[in-house]
Amino acid sequence: MAIDVLMPALSPTMEKGNLTKWVKQEGDTVKSGDVLAEIETDKATMEVEAVDEGILGKILVPEGTQDVAVNTPIAIIVAEGEDVNAAPAAAPVAPVAAPAVAAAPVAAAAPAAPVAVAHADPEVPAGTEYVTMTVREALRDAMAEEMRRDGDVFVMGEEVAEYQGAYKITQGLLQEFGDRRVIDTPITEHGFAGVGVGAAFAGLKPIVEFMTFNFAMQAIDQIINSAAKTHYMSGGQVSSSIVFRGPNGAAARVAAQHSQDYSAWYSNVPGLKVVAPYSAADAKGLLKAAIRDPNPVIFLENEILYGHSFEVPKLDDFVLPIGKARIARPGKDVTLVSFSIGMTYALKAADELAKQGIEAEVIDLRTIRPMDVPTIVASVQKTGRCVTVEEGWPQSGVGAEIVAQLMDKAFDYLDAPVLRVTGKDVPMPYAANLEKLALPSVADVIEAVHAVTYR
Amino acid sequence: MAPRKPAARAATAAAAPATFTKEEDFLAYREMLLIRRFEEKAGQMYGMGLIGGFCHLYIGQEAVVVGMQMAMQPGDQVITGYRDHGHMLATGMEAGGVMAELTGRRGGYSKGKGGSMHMFSIEKQFFGGHGIVGAQVSLGTGLAFADRYKGNGAVSVTYFGDGAANQGQVYESFNMAELWKLPVVYVIENNKYAMGTSVTRSSAQTDFSKRGTSFNIPGEQVDGMDVRAVRTAGERALAFAREGNGPYILEMQTYRYRGHSMSDPAKYRSKEEVQKMRTEHDPIEQVRARLLNAHAASEEELKKIDGEIREIVNAAADFASHDPEPDPAELYTDVLR
Structure with a gap:
């Protein structure tokens, strides 16, 4: 009975990887636990172990192949004496594909990812060359550039140095800047957040990485009571130029404690700035701005977006203004306001809606606090309708704030109630189908747009 | 990493404190008296409704901050919790500015x-004044991180109480401070009561000098009512940290005469207990007696100091009572830089 060896997923968000090396060759006997091959993602190199016994009958994907999708059969293991050619090699692909979709609801968004919206940011000079890079690379480059520029900038957090970052955002920083400036901490969020704020009080510019913002709840007292409030409480004497960054929100299949969106939490706090970029260009330009900002900045990344590629302007010093939204797609019929991974739903919905003759204007907030309300209001004055899109919970969420702002500043321009598309009001479930239901969807956005446009 | 020599631990049973010169005793007397009189005045003004909210007085603990300050060098930082008036005055912050903050004036x-619990002075390297119990321990460790990063030779003197010593982040900070050999002296002011809960009811290990044991941080217990003992231990700890050996813990055995805050009737202890500390261990009376007896100072000399201190405190109270409240426009300033 031939068994397919499938390209494994090494993390909840991995979608593809490179097959770098076959350790076993065709005809070799393999036992459960033997290393068959080495594969590599943008985060790590890992070994593929056999889980079955037999003979490596056929290698389907040769070594050196790039971008092998998760769950692609890469080899066939056959029993002793079995003819590999008699085994249905390609046939198992179909049954494998079905669970693959269910297992990674994010995979749907992936193919559309390398879309770089063509609108020139007003900050980028005309004629600038663009390079394609992932959000992950953009974040790393932003930190490296700022660390080269300013000796007071350092990065600390769990696994940021020798491990090269749990999500490989700090890859190569230890090698370039050494262990004085790239510091592995114990697993002690409350403590090292406080150490970071104290160092900032003394004039340094720490970048504190949380492995995920879920763990920053342990540290939220230091973030809010010490970092956000001290400038005010000291009458302007003591400030903290500090960035707290890391992945925020749901990854994939990691359940409730690892899947919370904190955008609304931090945006509630005066004394903080809150940035949540979607594209690689914004990630780079805004992280550089955050590091230079004399105030504490909460920089909310998204694990699923880390591997997405975008066009980033090739400039020596690309810094974007914090607090300015971007019109990601112009339109006249309805305004979609979103940020971070919410943009993937908003942009895809806008594509679909265009086919139906509805031109949606999509605003990427980029910064949650201070919120660029004038840009939203200007758009709603044009469209008369608005739908907000976020993965976070509905009550007191970012969408709720936008609704309140529009009541206050654009009431007379509205032709329909503003609707919110949000994550459902439940802790994130683990089961693939329930998780998918708990998150917003493109269909939810389209339905909301139909409701506000009465079409 | 080389194992720590147990030498520092042996210092727990410290030798008799070094004697002070007449000038040193005069300085200590003056500094402690300023804190005592300032706090008495603050208590009075609280009673008059001029000071609002929480107000935690330092009366009884004066020798701790004054002795530590005498051991410190310019550039060393100070950070503490909410019972912070004494620390500020010891670093040289102006009594008028502190009192005017207590009364909420511009x-x-x-x-x-900021109020009573939240004051700062970059000039005096005083980093607050923190109202969340234990938070200043991580922050003070961060100040030490910056000292090491900059290589400036300074030490962070991080004060906290016996109550804060039970907070989790204290131990997270201990771990990092020792791991990275940060120049920080943790001064645990054990005044016997965390608000109304005595140390024996809240702490499994009441010898706070041992709280760093599992991190290999040396510690010692110090008679925090004797300013000489404090300075001697402080010098030893500061030198240890400054030389790159990492953190050091000083448990200052002290006592607060007043309640936890102004609104605390202090029914968890007897009047006799408080009275005994005042009559037998008062830090200021000890120095006063030494000045009169050992140093042959005259009553007139001491009276002169008393008068000067009263003048400073009265001027501070007068300023704090008449200085205008902040301009309403200040509501929205200093939120962001």
Whole structure:
């Protein structure tokens, strides 16, 4: 009975990887636990172990192949004496594909990812060359550039140095800047957040990485009571130029404690700035701005977006203004306001809606606090309708704030109630189908747009 | 990493404190008296409704901050919790500015926006004044991180109480401070009561000098009512940290005469207990007696100091009572830089 060896997923968000090396060759006997091959993602190199016994009958994907999708059969293991050619090699692909979709609801968004919206940011000079890079690379480059520029900038957090970052955002920083400036901490969020704020009080510019913002709840007292409030409480004497960054929100299949969106939490706090970029260009330009900002900045990344590629302007010093939204797609019929991974739903919905003759204007907030309300209001004055899109919970969420702002500043321009598309009001479930239901969807956005446009 | 020599631990049973010169005793007397009189005045003004909210007085603990300050060098930082008036005065912050902050006036160190628990002075390297119990321990460790990063030779003197010593982040900070050999002296002011809960009811290990044991941080217990003992231990600890050996813990055995805050009737202890500390161990009376007996100072010399201190405190109270409240426009300033 031939068994397919499938390209494994090494993390909840991995979608593809490179097959770098076959350790076993065709005809070799393999036992459960033997290393068959080495594969590599943008985060790590890992070994593929056999889980079955037999003979490596056929290698389907040769070594050196790039971008092998998760769950692609890469080899066939056959029993002793079995003819590999008699085994249905390609046939198992179909049954494998079905669970693959269910297992990674994010995979749907992936193919559309390398879309770089063509609108020139007003900050980028005309004629600038663009390079394609992932959000992950953009974040790393932003930190490296700022660390080269300013000796007071350092990065600390769990696994940021020798491990090269749990999500490989700090890859190569230890090698370039050494262990004085790239510091592995114990697993002690409350403590090292406080150490970071104290160092900032003394004039340094720490970048504190949380492995995920879920763990920053342990540290939220230091973030809010010490970092956000001290400038005010000291009458302007003591400030903290500090960035707290890391992945925020749901990854994939990691359940409730690892899947919370904190955008609304931090945006509630005066004394903080809150940035949540979607594209690689914004990630780079805004992280550089955050590091230079004399105030504490909460920089909310998204694990699923880390591997997405975008066009980033090739400039020596690309810094974007914090607090300015971007019109990601112009339109006249309805305004979609979103940020971070919410943009993937908003942009895809806008594509679909265009086919139906509805031109949606999509605003990427980029910064949650201070919120660029004038840009939203200007758009709603044009469209008369608005739908907000976020993965976070509905009550007191970012969408709720936008609704309140529009009541206050654009009431007379509205032709329909503003609707919110949000994550459902439940802790994130683990089961693939329930998780998918708990998150917003493109269909939810389209339905909301139909409701506000009465079409 | 080389194992720590147990030498420092042996210092727990410290030798008799070094004697002070007459000038040193005069300085200590003056500094402690300023804190005592300032706090008495603050208590009085609280009673008059001029000071609002929480107000935690330092009366009884004066020898701790004054002795530590005598051991410190310029550039060393100080950070503490909410019982912070004494620390500020010891670092040389102006009594008028501190009192005006207590009354919420524009001339206060935080322009009236911080109050009793939240004052700062970059000039004096005083980093607050923190109202969340234990938070200053991580922050003070961060100040030490910056000292090591900059290589400036300074030490962070991080004060906290026996109550804060039970907070989790204290131990997270201990771990990092020792791991990275940060120049920090943790001064645990054990005044016997965390608000109304005595140390024996809240702490499994009541010898706070041992709280760093599992991190290999040396510690010692110090008679925190004797300013000489404090300075001697402080010098030893500061030198240890400054030389790159990492953190050091000093448990200051002290006592607060007043309640936890102004609103605390202090029914968890007897009047006799308080009275015994006042009559037998008062830090200021000890110095006063030494000045009169050992140093042959005259009553007139001491009276002169008393008068000067009263003048400073009265001027501070007068300023704090008459300085205007912050301009309403200040509501929205200093939120962001």
